[in-house]
Amino acid sequence: MTLDTTDADGAADPGTDVAGAGDLELRSLTKRFGDYAAVNSLDLTVPAGAFFALLGPSGCGKTTTLRMVAGLEVPSDGEVLLGGVDITWAKPYKRPVNTVFQSYALFPHLTIHENVAFGLRRQGRSDVNGPVGDMLSLVELEDFAGRKPAQLSGGQQQRVALARALINEPKVLLLDEPLGALDLKLRRQMQLELKRIQLGVGVTFVHVTHDQEEAMTMADTIAVMNAGVIEQMGSPNELYENPRTTFVANFLGQSNLVDADISGRDGDDVVVDAQGAKVRIPADRVQVNDGKVWLGVRPEKVFLASTGEPHTGNSLGTARIVDVSFVGVSTQYLVRMGWGQELMAFEQNTGARPIMRSADEVEVRFNGAHAFVLDHAQDARAGVDED
Amino acid sequence: MSGPAASTATSTETSTTTPRKRRSIGWLLLLPGALWLAAFFVTPLVQLVATSLYDPNGSVEAGYAMTWSWGNYTEALDFYSEPFIRGFVYAGIATVLCLLIGYPLAYAIVFKAGRWKNLMLVLVIAPFFTSFLVRTLAWKLILADNGFVVSTFKTLGLVDDDGRLLATGFAVVAGLTYNFLPFMVLPLYASLERLDHRLIEAAGDLYASPAQGFRKVTLPLSMPGVVAGTLLTFIPSAGDFINSQLLGDTNQTMIGNSIQTLFEAGSYPAASALSVTLMALIIVMVAIYIRRAGTEELL
Numbered sequence: 001m002t003l004d005t006t007d008a009d010g011a012a013d014p015g016t017d018v019a020g021a022g023d024l025e026l027r028s029l030t031k032r033f034g035d036y037a038a039v040n041s042l043d044l045t046v047p048a049g050a051f052f053a054l055l056g057p058s059g060c061g062k063t064t065t066l067r068m069v070a071g072l073e074v075p076s077d078g079e080v081l082l083g084g085v086d087i088t089w090a091k092p093y094k095r096p097v098n099t100v101f102q103s104y105a106l107f108p109h110l111t112i113h114e115n116v117a118f119g120l121r122r123q124g125r126s127d128v129n130g131p132v133g134d135m136l137s138l139v140e141l142e143d144f145a146g147r148k149p150a151q152l153s154g155g156q157q158q159r160v161a162l163a164r165a166l167i168n169e170p171k172v173l174l175l176d177e178p179l180g181a182l183d184l185k186l187r188r189q190m191q192l193e194l195k196r197i198q199l200g201v202g203v204t205f206v207h208v209t210h211d212q213e214e215a216m217t218m219a220d221t222i223a224v225m226n227a228g229v230i231e232q233m234g235s236p237n238e239l240y241e242n243p244r245t246t247f248v249a250n251f252l253g254q255s256n257l258v259d260a261d262i263s264g265r266d267g268d269d270v271v272v273d274a275q276g277a278k279v280r281i282p283a284d285r286v287q288v289n290d291g292k293v294w295l296g297v298r299p300e301k302v303f304l305a306s307t308g309e310p311h312t313g314n315s316l317g318t319a320r321i322v323d324v325s326f327v328g329v330s331t332q333y334l335v336r337m338g339w340g341q342e343l344m345a346f347e348q349n350t351g352a353r354p355i356m357r358s359a360d361e362v363e364v365r366f367n368g369a370h371a372f373v374l375d376h377a378q379d380a381r382a383g384v385d386e387d
Numbered sequence: 388m389s390g391p392a393a394s395t396a397t398s399t400e401t402s403t404t405t406p407r408k409r410r411s412i413g414w415l416l417l418l419p420g421a422l423w424l425a426a427f428f429v430t431p432l433v434q435l436v437a438t439s440l441y442d443p444n445g446s447v448e449a450g451y452a453m454t455w456s457w458g459n460y461t462e463a464l465d466f467y468s469e470p471f472i473r474g475f476v477y478a479g480i481a482t483v484l485c486l487l488i489g490y491p492l493a494y495a496i497v498f499k500a501g502r503w504k505n506l507m508l509v510l511v512i513a514p515f516f517t518s519f520l521v522r523t524l525a526w527k528l529i530l531a532d533n534g535f536v537v538s539t540f541k542t543l544g545l546v547d548d549d550g551r552l553l554a555t556g557f558a559v560v561a562g563l564t565y566n567f568l569p570f571m572v573l574p575l576y577a578s579l580e581r582l583d584h585r586l587i588e589a590a591g592d593l594y595a596s597p598a599q600g601f602r603k604v605t606l607p608l609s610m611p612g613v614v615a616g617t618l619l620t621f622i623p624s625a626g627d628f629i630n631s632q633l634l635g636d637t638n639q640t641m642i643g644n645s646i647q648t649l650f651e652a653g654s655y656p657a658a659s660a661l662s663v664t665l666m667a668l669i670i671v672m673v674a675i676y677i678r679r680a681g682t683e684e685l686l
Contacts, residue, residue: 071591071592072588072592091596092588092591093591093592093593093594094594099589099592101588101589105585105586105588105589106589107586107589107590107604108586108608109607109608118593118595118603122593122594122595122596123594165593168594
């Protein structure tokens, strides 16, 4: 991969970045299983106190990365630093890092109280009752202290796992798909809960997930991982609005990608020839200087104008509506362009305009500041949810 | 069920017929085992208890009279307290040795053997391919006075120059340990195999050193295996007579030998009284043990 994974604020470059007091730093971290590199020379800095998400499809190396930070997996190469201290080779039980496991891994033979007290007891603390009580009230499980894990629901077990890890006041809390086993409604509720707890305790959270919505809801910074490397890192808004690779464009939300060529420059804009239509895109949203590119526009950024409506912004030319799906808050249109490609357009049902019908002819417009231009060498289907 | 209409039957109809049908199938499945137990366990047991109360002056040829002779019990205990105690001590030592050898073995098979796991399991049960008696006879040769074990022990000074291994408590306990080790390893293997490896990782993540993780997580969660293994080793060892007979002499008599000798001599009431006493003692010990181990809910 030759992609530039350095993010706008330079956080991914360990050479120029001075780590803060409690920052978690990964330097060329690599894990090979035989010939296969699960994690390939990963550089990453997670600032202290951040809610950081490692987002990617299964098998992208995110869990392996997390396990190397926890000390449960030995790196093949590279370093893990926490607050400037090299912990690459430290035993898991000697790291100020705790994990909320995917399956919770609660001790079935111990009560909830003893599960939560486990870490404190191992550190030789005898006055565990106070902290355990506080922690159980933080996760609203005071009444369950005497029960065994099997007597609790999935959501309650999840909160116990969180309390059991947080009570140790780790410098970094690692969460491995913590909400994966919960149903949708409970997951939404726990997302808000986790965010509330993170803001309350101020501990650095590193959250591994394959759910882009979960990552965007909770994290202040997301690193999108694919095939052992970080594709792009930034705030949810930044990643969504200005993706730098086709993988990010497709994995976070949906994108229309149109085959296009760069035809020149005009001031701060790059002029792109998209199947005959000349469109202008701000230069900071263009990843390549010349040649063939993918012009990307999110479906909700596409405006379908009746032909002849006054012209503003860029136009991709006329199209015919082939499918209309009414989903309540919005209407999703599928339109066929003159060159045969089908594009998606989502429009909010504000009531200001009537809903269009199949076979209507429309003009496809968008604002150049909402589009992005990507390297054509990348697979246009990368990161598309196949389900 | 009404044939063609079955597929369109309402859910209430199916939910009332199915459980009743299932219950009757359950009883049917119990029947062969219940009949077997009644014929070959309950009947002999009743007969054994009855025999233990027969008139001790009778004989197999002349027949026995039921005289409710409780004296059989007091007499048996008076005469045989020594082999009783020795039997339990030997069985106890053999059980502890089996646990000390078997736990690391089972642990290694589960967590360290990798692709050799199945082969190692086969090796654990391989001795069962030959008879118990033949294997114990083989130990008689191994521990024989002119065998290599004795000569090696003599060189190392572990045995006096005129000492021997056969006909010692050491030989009997070694034989018991050897013979019952698989009964310890297999339940331990089963309970360790079932252990979720992520729990050990979680213990490490929560500041438990490997030793603490073992003591606080692995060991408590493998207690069902420990309890099952110790019971499967202790109970048959306590009643065993083959090891004592082949590897020991009259100074190593266990209660099993006494019972066997009495049966062979035709003293059925005394032998039965000893058997019932042995059984009762084992049941009491096991009950106390299970309570103390605190594994009722895990069993």
